[in-house]
Amino acid sequence: MNVTRGFTGRRRVSRPGLPPGQYDAGDDWPVLSAEVTPDLAPADWSFRVDGLVERPHTWSWDEAHALPGSAYEGDIHCVTGWSKFGVRFGGVSLDAFLSVVGPHVSATHVLARSHTGYTANLPLADLTGGRAWIAWSYDGGPLAQEHGGPARLIVPHLYFWKSVKWVAGLTLLDHDEPGFWEGNGYHERGNPWQEQRYRGD
């Protein structure tokens, strides 16, 4: 440990729920995307699940909304260092979509993609069991465009670059395939509690 002369840090209270290396962003919700925010109307949004599934399927905005609603209330963590406590997203659990398509037993990983061409890879196990959502509302209102509206993926137990904005679909695979940031040196999985920020962490 290399102590920095004269550095004391902010007066701090230990905050349960704050992963290592993170700080509490409070009311801020920084926007971090490497691309131009798309003008994507709900009517133009669709969500497709394909690859190693029994019945590939594409949902329109209305068809996705007809699935049973589900919400996430909890914390989110960005690899750039901020965490945000007590957020509320509304949408549909990913389990509901997956039960329609029927994942093949050989499916182990997922490549999630956005309507802008962004991608992120995830183990399939990180998306099942009530741990992932397609979300279109935030704090009771529509999800803002710059935060991924009209709809984004939410995988709150991983760093937020995995929670693909403007989500367009998932392709189930029998192998891991790096997505956009993973190809740019970020960690394959991105568990905030293990500080899996960059490849090799």
Next chain:
Amino acid sequence: MPGRIAVSEQVAATWQTATLTEVRRETPYASTFRLAVPRWAGHLPGQHLMLRLTAEDGYVAQRHYSIASAPDDSGHIELTLDRVPDGEVSGWFHTVARPGDTIDVRGPLSGFFAWPGDRPALLLGAGSGIVPLMSMVRHHRARGLSVPLRMLVSARSPEELIYSGELGAETTAVFTRSAPAGVPVGRMSATHVAPLLAERPPGGWEAYVCGSNGFAEHASRLLVAAGQPVDRIRIERFG
């Protein structure tokens, strides 16, 4: 999405000790910190690093900062940091740091916003968003590159324009609060962007936008409206 530049995983995963060698005031609100990093593996203009300060009780604060200097063989890199009110890390740099102090760094990180100097580059920045863009401008000069490069930067006033003494014919400055006599005051607009896109170098521009999210949204929309392809715009937002 634009293409990628591979990043060495060994380098990105390793923390190294950097020694502060020099502090230079740039504006009333920004200073440049020169660091000796003997085992620095080099970087591409536009890349950033992760920096770590450690308190005596073991408390650690980590931040990402863009690299301001061009890649060179000096064993040094430079960061230009805004003085953020109550900034935990930037506050230490601006009020405590002095030559000889050591800090931990890892990087360079992320190949997405990097510019190796291969394609015509159109750079749009605001405030300290100029920092990674300046690394590109310096690289262009240091290597004597002939590939077209243009920069459009926004600052509140001439006094707050970082690197003002170093900017050349490649740069157009826009001032939002106060400007020199004869220069209009106002936000970056289509009238600034249109002439640059009209130049249309062979192969077209690769556009790099850096600044606050508000600026990034505004500038990227100006580019799209002026005809720059969406998939050739790279954005670094200060989040």
